[in-house]
Amino acid sequence: MNPALQGLVTIIIGVGGCVGYFYLSNYLLDRLLMPARVIGEAEAGRRRRLGQIFLLAVPALLILVALLMSDARFTAPWLFWLAVGAAVVFGLWRLTDFMFATGELSAGHNISRANMVRPWLFLAPAMIALGLYLTYPVFETLRLSLIARDGSIGFDNYAFMFGEQKFREALGNNMFWLIVVPAMSTAFGLVVAQLTDRLSWGNIAKMLIFMPMAISMVGASVIWKLVYESRPVDVEQIGVLNAIWVAMGGEPQHWLQLAPWNNLFLMAVLIWIQTGFAMVILSAALRGIPEETVEAAIVDGAGPFQIFFKIKVPQIMSTIVVVWTTITLTVLKVFDIVFAMTNGQWGTQVLANYMYDKMFRANDWGVGSAAAMIIMLLVTPILVWNVRNARKEMR
Amino acid sequence: MDNIAGHKSGLTWAVHLSVLFLVLLWIFPTVGLFVSSFRTSDQISSTGWWKALFPTEQNSVYRAPSASDQIEQGGVFVIEGNVFEGSATGDIAHWGVSSREIDAYAPGETADLGEDGRLTLNADGSFRLENTEAFTGSRGQRIFVTATTPPEFTLANYEFMLFDPRNSEGMTKAFFSTLTVTIPSTIIPILIAAFAAYALAWMEFPGRALLIACVVGLLVVPLQLALIPLLKFHNNIGIGKGYLGVWFAHTGFGLPLAIYLLRNYMAGLPRDIIENAKVDGATDFQIFVKIILPLSFPALASFAIFQFLWTWNDLLVAMVFLIDSSGETTVMTRQIVEMLGTRGGDWEILATAAFISMAVPILVFFAMQRYLVRGLLAGSVK
Structure with missing residues (x-):
């Protein structure tokens, strides 16, 4: 089938399926399962039996058949799925028991029961997708990272990885990125946000600096590769950096092969992209500062620099931290730029690219997974911090 | 914010300039690639893209047609032609007839070549070589031209x-x-x-x-x-x-x-x-x-x-x-x-x-x- 047509069909099936699911499940719940009316004792008993057949017996039977039909009976995964199946059946039993109470049921009882079930109808597709596509992989990757090539279980992959020079280089470079990129992006973003704050053409300036956000990292790599382009001494330079360098009397350089400085040239690309993000957030924060604090400082005779550093920056510190951590997350996952510009050669390897190398070039899923776990480990403090903040805010 | 109560800060100009500098710095790389996408491969590899926005000066050597192309007009032998030969367009900035002095003449001037005749080159590249005697020899006169070509862009890449x-x-x-x-x-x-x-x-x-x-x-x-x-x-x-x-x-x-x-x-x-x-x-x-x-x-x-x-x-x-x-x-x-x-x-x-x-x-x-x-x-x- 033509991919475009396939895409159209998928949109229709996806959208139609979603809408249909939400509509039908709510309809079933409100009209058939839990109608908002009094249900007599005899009818309640009938409903209970029917409900238990459809919601409990049929799924339980399907699970049982699936388990019995499996080729690998009594192996560890099979026992795992047996346990999962048992848990599901138990949950369904509790559900039908809860939904179809015995005795005469009032309309209020039915409505309240329906309202207890409904959130889960709304949440189910999202929970299944999140569970399958983000939560399960974390544990599966952890499991894979602990299985060595020869099948033994342990930390062999991690030991191998830390023994490899390329991995230590990637780790070191990632730390370097983690320090430079968030700091520079936030600093540039803050400076631009402050400078454009009261400028008549500030919005145009901000828009232009923000624009790289829309450009793919691959596109940005091409853009910057032209900047770093190098040609022989006797030919005119077509890369801006070398043109300036030569005009100042230097020899043309292969900037991307110039370890360890080439890392900085790669970082420049990400800084260029992320500054717009930092600027937008910090600009909004600066606008949110109460005027009185600044006015009071001016009355007290503070200069513009004092106002900026002593009055404004402290007040938007929490936003600066947010920007910093958000860019940190991007940096930890940086892949496209390195992949497109140097592919980790000349001492520019980073974790995400190392992981890709191991997974899809060397086909070593164990070590690849171990590298992914290192990225996860580095992200975890931010994860915990975010969750704690979100919970605090909710209270 | 820094200039409330009618106090205009002396930093205003510095702010305008530094923002302008940052904006230019930020769009410069993108503009470079954008301009390059409208240039031919030869143009890209011969000059930096920033020069593509302005007219460029290029030196070239042209050899006029040999004696066999001469025509006689009322007792004067003439060889005519155009140094651009219809391919590129541009303006002659200056020209010369020897490699030691390639900018000896301005467009429209006439160079006296002694017994080889007189050469006139116009700004549009057309030239006229005339002599009272017939031209001899199989090699034509060399003309050294410095031409400014206007910026040239193409959609051919797209x-x-x-x-x-x-x-x-x-x-x-x-x-x-x-x-x-x-x-x-x-x-x-x-x-x-x-x-x-x-x-x-x-x-x-x-x-x-x-x-x-x-x-x-x-x-x-x-x-x-x-x-x-x-x-x-x-x-x-x-x-x-x-x-x-x-x-x-x-x-x-x-x-x-x-x-x-x-x-x-x-x-x-x-x-x-x-x-x-x-x-x-x-x-x-x-x-x-x-x-x-x-x-x-x-x-x-x-x-x-x-x-x-x-x-x-x-x-x-x-x-x-x-x-x-x-x-x-x-x-x-x-x-x-x-x-x-x-x-x-x-x-x-x-x-x-x-x-x-x-x-x-x-x-x-x-x-x-x-x-x-x-x-x-x-x-x-x-």
Whole structure:
């Protein structure tokens, strides 16, 4: 089938399926399962039996058949799925028991029961997708990272990885990125946000600096590769950096092969992209500062620099931290730029690219997974911090 | 802010200038590639792109036709021609007849070559060599010209990369692959997330706070972790590598941000509206479809732009879940990376390919910037 047509069909099936699911499940719940009316004792008993057949017996039977039909009976995964199946059946039993109470049921009882079930109808597709596509992989990757090539279980992959020079280089470079990129992006973003704050053409300036956000990292790599382009001494330079360098009397350089400085040239690309993000957030924060604090400082005779550093920056510190951590997350996952510009050669390897190398070039899923776990480990403090903040805010 | 009470700060000019400098610094690299995409391969490799915006001066040597082309006009022997020979156009800045003095004459002047006659060269490149005696010899007179050529741009690169059926590296197919990846990957997560966000924002049930915390946690889980398990999963359920897989993957990876953005927005909607509707007997489904969805349009648009930009610009997910060994479904980012490897120095091709892939996101960016900013402000975890 033509991919475009396939895409159209998928949109229709996806959208139609979603809408249909939400509509039908709510309809079933409100009209058939839990109608908002009094249900007599005899009818309640009938409903209970029917409900238990459809919601409990049929799924339980399907699970049982699936388990019995499996080729690998009594192996560890099979026992795992047996346990999962048992848990599901138990949950369904509790559900039908809860939904179809015995005795005469009032309309209020039915409505309240329906309202207890409904959130889960709304949440189910999202929970299944999140569970399958983000939560399960974390544990599966952890499991894979602990299985060595020869099948033994342990930390062999991690030991191998830390023994490899390329991995230590990637780790070191990632730390370097983690320090430079968030700091520079936030600093540039803050400076631009402050400078454009009261400028008549500030919005145009901000828009232009923000624009790289829309450009793919691959596109940005091409853009910057032209900047770093190098040609022989006797030919005119077509890369801006070398043109300036030569005009100042230097020899043309292969900037991307110039370890360890080439890392900085790669970082420049990400800084260029992320500054717009930092600027937008910090600009909004600066606008949110109460005027009185600044006015009071001016009355007290503070200069513009004092106002900026002593009055404004402290007040938007929490936003600066947010920007910093958000860019940190991007940096930890940086892949496209390195992949497109140097592919980790000349001492520019980073974790995400190392992981890709191991997974899809060397086909070593164990070590690849171990590298992914290192990225996860580095992200975890931010994860915990975010969750704690979100919970605090909710209270 | 620094100049309240009519006190104009002396820093104003410095501010204007430094912002101008930063803006120029920021757009300079992009402009460079953009200009390069309109130049021919020869132009790109002979001069830096910044010189393409101004007229260039080029030196060249022209050899006039030999004696066999002379004509006799009323007793005078004449050789006429044009140093540009109709190919390039330009203006003669100055010219000369010996390699030691290539700028001896201005356009329109006449050089006296002694017994070889007199030579007149005009600004448009036409020349007239005349002599009272017949010209002899098989080699024509050499003319050294310095010409200024105006900036010259071409659309040929775009034609070649988009519409040339013989070009195996054309971007048209990859463009449509990217589009095919992007649209379902943008629409489907919005729908799933909107329902979940409504439940998390406006329904009371045990475990709600925990679920929200989970979503916040999943926001930062690197998708690198998901690559191998999901590839295995896709192979097991039989969809392997293909559009279906990449749509599912983008849907899964986009959901946390979608749920988070939409929940925050929906939670801020006025409680009265929803409670009034409930009192009037509307069900949750009706409230959601008729009230919440229309009111949440700004948040939906914000997320749609994010997801669109992210899926359009994505390289990793497409490489892992979509592009198989046949390469039939390659997306633009992947094709550009490949060309960076194989056509490293062919900037006219690289620049054009990059701009074809960047055109749509940049258009979306300028058209919907308002929503993008709003989404960014709401999406960064406070």
